[in-house]
Amino acid sequence: MTEEAFRFSSTVKVRWRDVDALGHVNNAVYFTYLEQARVDYLRELGLATDDPQKVSFILAQASCQFKSPIKLGERVTVYARVSELGNSSFSFDYRMTGGDGRLIAVARSVQVCYDYARQKPVPIPEAWRQIVTAYEPGL
Amino acid sequence: MTEEAFRFSSTVKVRWRDVDALGHVNNAVYFTYLEQARVDYLRELGLATDDPQKVSFILAQASCQFKSPIKLGERVTVYARVSELGNSSFSFDYRMTGGDGRLIAVARSVQVCYDYARQKPVPIPEAWRQIVTAYEPGL
Amino acid sequence: MTEEAFRFSSTVKVRWRDVDALGHVNNAVYFTYLEQARVDYLRELGLATDDPQKVSFILAQASCQFKSPIKLGERVTVYARVSELGNSSFSFDYRMTGGDGRLIAVARSVQVCYDYARQKPVPIPEAWRQIVTAYEPGL
Amino acid sequence: MTEEAFRFSSTVKVRWRDVDALGHVNNAVYFTYLEQARVDYLRELGLATDDPQKVSFILAQASCQFKSPIKLGERVTVYARVSELGNSSFSFDYRMTGGDGRLIAVARSVQVCYDYARQKPVPIPEAWRQIVTAYEPGL
Numbered sequence: 001m002t003e004e005a006f007r008f009s010s011t012v013k014v015r016w017r018d019v020d021a022l023g024h025v026n027n028a029v030y031f032t033y034l035e036q037a038r039v040d041y042l043r044e045l046g047l048a049t050d051d052p053q054k055v056s057f058i059l060a061q062a063s064c065q066f067k068s069p070i071k072l073g074e075r076v077t078v079y080a081r082v083s084e085l086g087n088s089s090f091s092f093d094y095r096m097t098g099g100d101g102r103l104i105a106v107a108r109s110v111q112v113c114y115d116y117a118r119q120k121p122v123p124i125p126e127a128w129r130q131i132v133t134a135y136e137p138g139l
Numbered sequence: 140m141t142e143e144a145f146r147f148s149s150t151v152k153v154r155w156r157d158v159d160a161l162g163h164v165n166n167a168v169y170f171t172y173l174e175q176a177r178v179d180y181l182r183e184l185g186l187a188t189d190d191p192q193k194v195s196f197i198l199a200q201a202s203c204q205f206k207s208p209i210k211l212g213e214r215v216t217v218y219a220r221v222s223e224l225g226n227s228s229f230s231f232d233y234r235m236t237g238g239d240g241r242l243i244a245v246a247r248s249v250q251v252c253y254d255y256a257r258q259k260p261v262p263i264p265e266a267w268r269q270i271v272t273a274y275e276p277g278l
Numbered sequence: 279m280t281e282e283a284f285r286f287s288s289t290v291k292v293r294w295r296d297v298d299a300l301g302h303v304n305n306a307v308y309f310t311y312l313e314q315a316r317v318d319y320l321r322e323l324g325l326a327t328d329d330p331q332k333v334s335f336i337l338a339q340a341s342c343q344f345k346s347p348i349k350l351g352e353r354v355t356v357y358a359r360v361s362e363l364g365n366s367s368f369s370f371d372y373r374m375t376g377g378d379g380r381l382i383a384v385a386r387s388v389q390v391c392y393d394y395a396r397q398k399p400v401p402i403p404e405a406w407r408q409i410v411t412a413y414e415p416g417l
Numbered sequence: 418m419t420e421e422a423f424r425f426s427s428t429v430k431v432r433w434r435d436v437d438a439l440g441h442v443n444n445a446v447y448f449t450y451l452e453q454a455r456v457d458y459l460r461e462l463g464l465a466t467d468d469p470q471k472v473s474f475i476l477a478q479a480s481c482q483f484k485s486p487i488k489l490g491e492r493v494t495v496y497a498r499v500s501e502l503g504n505s506s507f508s509f510d511y512r513m514t515g516g517d518g519r520l521i522a523v524a525r526s527v528q529v530c531y532d533y534a535r536q537k538p539v540p541i542p543e544a545w546r547q548i549v550t551a552y553e554p555g556l
Binding site: 304305306307309310313336337338339340341342343344347 | 476480
């Protein structure tokens, strides 16, 4: 899977605060980059609002393979796409590259649509499903 | 796999800053909790120093299954153990529970012993291996 | 002003993630420690709830003098007290010390009671004022 | 003091992780934004390297007045300038504005040139002083 598999990408400006005592971007911060790409993706598709109460899914799983360290001053590109749509869950695939094009990480997350009031999973809204399916030809 | 499988645990005091706009501990922060448990584990076994330059492994993979949200004011316990020892890589398994004993997350990370100067993986030092094997009867 | 001026203190376990590329706790993280002491203080006095919506003041100012770096593995004590009570604003004074008793930082913050719905400052609630005044003999 | 007083500015893309349970960018994160502007400023003037070991000053003080909350999705501009040059210390002044031009914060930090090896303040290097003075006409 290369960058061509992705229609969407988002760039991250690495912050000094992102770097840890070993001089590289800390591993937990990769998940912040992934999360931001997710937020940006949903905003791009008109599926996110800035109102946190409207975010109606929860993160069920996240995993990342760290391929290359990120240095201070780098501009990182995070490619993201919805890679699976289930009944109430869906997955994102990610690919992170550095300013020089090298592969930094590949990652995946699984989200579940959730009704916070009733505290249980709910089906992916049909309108949401159609917008994502239209955007992702491979789904 | 339950808590009994772990000899080691470390507690985390949840910070206000750990919580995001949805009112729960942010997903990336779970990886900070796991990292801290790893650091605490190695310190407990005398394998860590406070000198970042002496930490001689890199993180190759991390994954987490989020089972229950963490609320503000909670005290979280992170159970950690070395679950596999390869030639140059080793894995940690984790289990996080809340103050009420409920399961919060299960997670895993893979580390690779690394020579930063030569920029290549190196075998796990024999002394390190012996200390960990002595501590973890299941290895 | 020494530790004797404070009735309240809260301890912080320094996390690996708190440390930056220079090997010391990052300056922005000091403000997270101060914030946590503030939250802990209010909880101690029964003035905080875990419901973020109930927090009815905003931070107007924060300042910190950095006296000594914090190292990994240290346990930091943050002393906090309400040092001034105005009509709608109040200030906190802080003092941070290390495990060896050395002074790490002195700091101050100013908060303003705020009605989020009407988006304007409101007087400090009388019940709140009485509880704090009873706790802080110097006010 | 308005934006005209500043030659330099740096933009920040607000991250979802920057926002806290109250739905605004957390106060400690403002100091991360200020720090990043400082790093960007020094890089712009050729005074920073990506090697953390070469950063030869410590932060002595930081203060911030919070004028307006920052919302998710905003692009923040941080104006920064060296506002005072002493013998071994120097100060930065900052001004943060939102995408709509409103004032978000004004801030100040004091740094001290420091010899980490000898653990004592040292005079600002003359070459450094000349570069900054040439850049900041008001100094």
